[in-house]
Amino acid sequence: xxxxxxxMSQHDxxxxxxxxxxxxASCRGPVLVFASSAVFWxxxxxxxxxxxxxxxxxxxxxxxxxxxxxxxxxxxxxxxxGIGWASLASVAACLWLMxxxxxxxxxxxxxxxxxxxxxxxxxxxxxxxxxxGDGQSVEWLDAPxxxxxxxxxxxxxxxxxxxxxxxxxxxxxxxVTQWYLLGAVFWFPWIYLVAQFMIFWSPAxxxxxxxxxxxxGHNVLGLWxxxxxxxxxxxxxxxxxxxxxxxxxxxxxxxxSLALFYSWAGMHHLIGGPIPAWLATASTVGxxxxxxxxxxxxxxxxxxxLGHFHRLRYSPALRFTVxxxxxYTLVSFQxxxxxxxxxxxxxxxxxxxxxxxxLGAYAFVTMIMFGxxxxxxxxxxxxxxxxxxxxxxxxxxxxxxxxxxFVALSIGGWWQGRMMNNPDVPFANIVAxxxxxxxxxxxxxxxxxxxxxxxxxSFVMNLAGWGKQRSGGPTFFVEPEKKT
Amino acid sequence: xxxxIVIFLGALLTFSSSWLGLVVFPFRQLGQEQPYQKDEGDIPxxxxxxxxxxxxxxxxxxxxxxxxxxxxxxxxxxxxxxxxNGEHKTGADIKRSYGLRRTVSRDYIYDNPTMLGTxxxxxxxxxxxxRNPSEPWHHTHLLNPRSANSWSIxxxxxFLYAREKIVGSRSDKALSLAREWTVDxxxxxxxxxxxxxxxxxxxxxxxxxxxxxxxxxxxxITTTEGKKRLLEFWLTTPEEEYQVVPKAEGEALxxxxxxxxxxxxxxxxxxx
Numbered sequence: 225x226x227x228x229x230x231x232m233s234q235h236d237x238x239x240x241x242x243x244x245x246x247x248x249a250s251c252r253g254p255v256l257v258f259a260s261s262a263v264f265w266x267x268x269x270x271x272x273x274x275x276x277x278x279x280x281x282x283x284x285x286x287x288x289x290x291x292x293x294x295x296x297x298x299x300x301x302x303x304x305x306g307i308g309w310a311s312l313a314s315v316a317a318c319l320w321l322m323x324x325x326x327x328x329x330x331x332x333x334x335x336x337x338x339x340x341x342x343x344x345x346x347x348x349x350x351x352x353x354x355x356x357g358d359g360q361s362v363e364w365l366d367a368p369x370x371x372x373x374x375x376x377x378x379x380x381x382x383x384x385x386x387x388x389x390x391x392x393x394x395x396x397x398x399x400v401t402q403w404y405l406l407g408a409v410f411w412f413p414w415i416y417l418v419a420q421f422m423i424f425w426s427p428a429x430x431x432x433x434x435x436x437x438x439x440x441g442h443n444v445l446g447l448w449x450x451x452x453x454x455x456x457x458x459x460x461x462x463x464x465x466x467x468x469x470x471x472x473x474x475x476x477x478x479x480x481s482l483a484l485f486y487s488w489a490g491m492h493h494l495i496g497g498p499i500p501a502w503l504a505t506a507s508t509v510g511x512x513x514x515x516x517x518x519x520x521x522x523x524x525x526x527x528x529x530l531g532h533f534h535r536l537r538y539s540p541a542l543r544f545t546v547x548x549x550x551x552y553t554l555v556s557f558q559x560x561x562x563x564x565x566x567x568x569x570x571x572x573x574x575x576x577x578x579x580x581x582x583l584g585a586y587a588f589v590t591m592i593m594f595g596x597x598x599x600x601x602x603x604x605x606x607x608x609x610x611x612x613x614x615x616x617x618x619x620x621x622x623x624x625x626x627x628x629x630f631v632a633l634s635i636g637g638w639w640q641g642r643m644m645n646n647p648d649v650p651f652a653n654i655v656a657x658x659x660x661x662x663x664x665x666x667x668x669x670x671x672x673x674x675x676x677x678x679x680x681x682s683f684v685m686n687l688a689g690w691g692k693q694r695s696g697g698p699t700f701f702v703e704p705e706k707k708t
Numbered sequence: 709x710x711x712x713i714v715i716f717l718g719a720l721l722t723f724s725s726s727w728l729g730l731v732v733f734p735f736r737q738l739g740q741e742q743p744y745q746k747d748e749g750d751i752p753x754x755x756x757x758x759x760x761x762x763x764x765x766x767x768x769x770x771x772x773x774x775x776x777x778x779x780x781x782x783x784x785x786x787x788x789x790x791x792x793n794g795e796h797k798t799g800a801d802i803k804r805s806y807g808l809r810r811t812v813s814r815d816y817i818y819d820n821p822t823m824l825g826t827x828x829x830x831x832x833x834x835x836x837x838x839r840n841p842s843e844p845w846h847h848t849h850l851l852n853p854r855s856a857n858s859w860s861i862x863x864x865x866x867f868l869y870a871r872e873k874i875v876g877s878r879s880d881k882a883l884s885l886a887r888e889w890t891v892d893x894x895x896x897x898x899x900x901x902x903x904x905x906x907x908x909x910x911x912x913x914x915x916x917x918x919x920x921x922x923x924x925x926x927x928x929i930t931t932t933e934g935k936k937r938l939l940e941f942w943l944t945t946p947e948e949e950y951q952v953v954p955k956a957e958g959e960a961l962x963x964x965x966x967x968x969x970x971x972x973x974x975x976x977x978x979x980x
Contacts, residue, residue, distance in 0.1 A: 279863065280829070280861055281861065283853075283854075283860070283861045283862065283863055283864070284864075284894075284895060287863050287864040287866065287894050287895065288864070288866055288867065288893075288894045288895070289867070290771075290867035293771055293772075293863050293865070293867075294772070294775070294776070294863050295771045295772020295773055295774075295775050295776070295863075296770075296771060296772055298772055298775045299772050299775070357770045357771070358770060359769070359770055359771075359772055360769065360821065361768075361769040361770070361772055361773075361774050361775075361821060361823055362821055363775075363826065366772075390712060391712070398711045398712075398715075403715050406712070406715050406716070406719070407715070407719045410716065410719050410720075411719065411723055414723065414727075418727065418731060422731070422735070423821065427820050427821070428735055428739065429738065429739050429741065429817055430738065430741065430813055430814075430815075430816035430817040430818070430819055430822055431738060431813045431816050431822055431824070432734055432735050432738050432739060433819075433820070433821055433822040434822050434824045435730065435731070435734050435738075436731055436735075439726075439730045439731055443726075447723070480718065480722070483718065483719055483722040483723065484722040484725070487722060487723050487725070487726035487727075487730075488725075488726045488729065488730065490730065491730060493826060494824065496780075496782040496783070496786040496787075497780045497782070497811075497824055498780055498810070498811045498812045498813045498815060498816060498824070499734070499813065500734065500737065500738070500813075503730065503734060506729060506730070507730070510726075569786060569787050569788065572826075573778060573825075573826065573827055573828040574827075574828070575827075575829075577826065577827070578827075642789075644787075644800065644828060645787040645788060645789045645800045646789035646790075646791075646800060647789070647800045647803035647804045648789075648791065648792070651831055652857065652859040655859055655860070655861055656859060658829075659861075
């Protein structure tokens with residue numbers, strides 16, 4: 225922001241700290257409800273993911289069980305991590321960041337407890353329902369018909385509360401994070417309702433369903449997780465290193481071009497399929513234009529960080545967030561290229577797409593959410609993280625795990641696509657070729673899960689009151705050198 | 709003007725453009741498609757699924773089959789490779805006999821949900837009813853895919869089948885599979901060394917007689933080698949007292965697979 229802040233007086237500093245403490249106190253209950261259920265679904269989703277992954281190279285594992293057949297576990301995994309972990313973490317981010325940036329307290333928390341309960345009932349019904357055989361086989365929207373009403377009600381409350389906090393703002397200046405959050409809480413209910421309506425409540429004819437499906441599937445990342453995660457990074461990076469964002473204008477360009485172009489992507493998931501060719505072409509154009517917001521955000525974050533990279537050595541929150549921000553640039557560049565027909569011809573229908581999806585949903589969104597949790601939770605509970613070793617385990621398992629995951633499946637998926645495009649290669653050879661890649665993916669998934677367990681232990685310890693009081697300063701990887 | 713209103717209107721406008729362009733417009737363009745009828749009196753194509761096949765579609769849907777199998781055939785121009793002579797070619801889907809032609813939107817007008825799929829861990833199934841019309845093959849393959857293709861990683865769908873004691877004569881619907889596939893449905897069964905000894909002690913002589921009836925050379929089951937050879941033979945014979953039959957869901961699923969004939973009927977718009 226191009227705002228120069230005069231050195232605050234001792235009195236103003238104390239006043240501002242008291243205000244922040246009051247805001248955090250008002251958020252404590254509801255935000256911790258969303259955060260802790262997010263962590264629960266992260267663990268559940270990890271277990272389902274591991275099971276699905278192992279089943280691809282050990283097909284006899286639990287093969288007698290209908291409940292644990294691959295297709296059902298695959299659907300349950302996506303609901304647990306997508307509508308469970310990532311969405312619940314995003315809600316926590318929306319509520320807390322909006323309160324902080326609007327300098328407004330959260331009011332009527334009881335309704336948010338209700339929203340948290342409804343959301344968790346919804347995810348439980350979705351996951352259990354799918355396992356028991358009610359999955360819908362609509363990617364991202366596999367939840368059985370009795371689960372979505374719970375999400376819709378919960379989402380309505382959350383969106384209304386985020387906007388209400390914004391309307392009660394005491395801070396006249398609008399920060400870019402607030403734009404992203406407002407966009408997110410407006411877009412997500414819209415795409416969710418349109419998708420539910422056109423696929424389930426009043427089913428559209430034939431291929432209109434997959435068109436709506438991918439309009440939703442792509443926008444749930446592009447207009448829900450992405451704005452929340454990018455907005456969070458816009459908050460955390462300047463906040464932790466203590467300097468304003470590099471360019472106000474770049475952040476404006478980044479926001480509006482994201483709003484315009486990201487929403488047009490998505491149809492390239494159906495490239496070559498039985499849909500009008502112009503649809504895929506329109507999405508290819510939208511995807512290519514995505515270079516604009518991505519480059520704007522990348523420059524802005526990089527320039528803000530410039531000269532402060534040493535802080536990555538000791539701040540856990542910053543390290544997770546910057547890992548996520550870099551992944552955002554990577555996954556978006558890759559996504560734009562993948563929308564090109566010549567690339568898509570090879571990678572469509574392969575595990576390359578799975579690798580790309582995890583680069584987006586994990587290396588980008590999930591890592592930034594981890595960064596947020598490491599920053600936010602101590603401010604809500606008043607306790608610092610008890611163990612820097614656990615945070616260290618979490619970071620390295622996550623970073624090495626997702627990198628291994630991405631590399632193994634990208635290479636495997638690429639050659640899977642090349643072989644599938646050549647009818648002289650028997651299908652058996654493709655399956656045999658993929659086996660070691662799937663095994664590597666399982667090992668990577670195991671690392672991610674170990675990281676999640678470390679994270680969950682840290683989280684529960686913090687809630688249970690282990691760890692020093694926050695007045696002593698945050699828990700670092702290594703203690704920064706004292707300025708003399 | 710209030711900044712909040714600016715953001716709201718901007719978010720509304722940008723997003724409405726995509727909603728209109730990618731959802732509403734295709735809905736209007738594709739929503740009215742009718743079945744194809746070349747001449748009056750012809751049976752229109754496609755036809756909605758009915759009865760058993762419709763029930764089978766639900767089994768396919770609820771078990772997430774589409775997460776490994778697509779149902780769409782891409783055009784002859786799509787997908788490229790170089791053949792053994794270094795010649796550049798396109799159209800792998802049709803060359804892999806996934807269909808006789810590409811699939812088009814009209815093929816799906818009665819599908820609900822429309823399970824195009826996005827992943828080919830397994831092969832495309834848009835036209836599986838034409839490509840492999842054998843009902844017994846699909847049953848044996850679903851019970852344990854490794855009984856048909858040793859390299860397969862598809863899950864066994866043994867929960868769609870029941871193993872039961874034969875009462876009277878063997879059912880017409882019973883799967884004609886050897887005992888290694890039927891004793892423990894879904895898995896590949898082998899007796900332990902001890903169990904095999906017990907079986908040999910009980911019925912060794914009759915097994916030897918059975919074996920020698922079809923073989924020129926005699927077998928000596930007092931040797932380890934002989935025991936092993938007899939075991940291999942015995943595992944490939946059907947169980948005498950038990951049979952495996954499809955449950956209602958298994959029959960429905962196969963009926964659905966056989967009804968998948970999306971890329972066969974010639975449609976004028978699917979010429980390329």
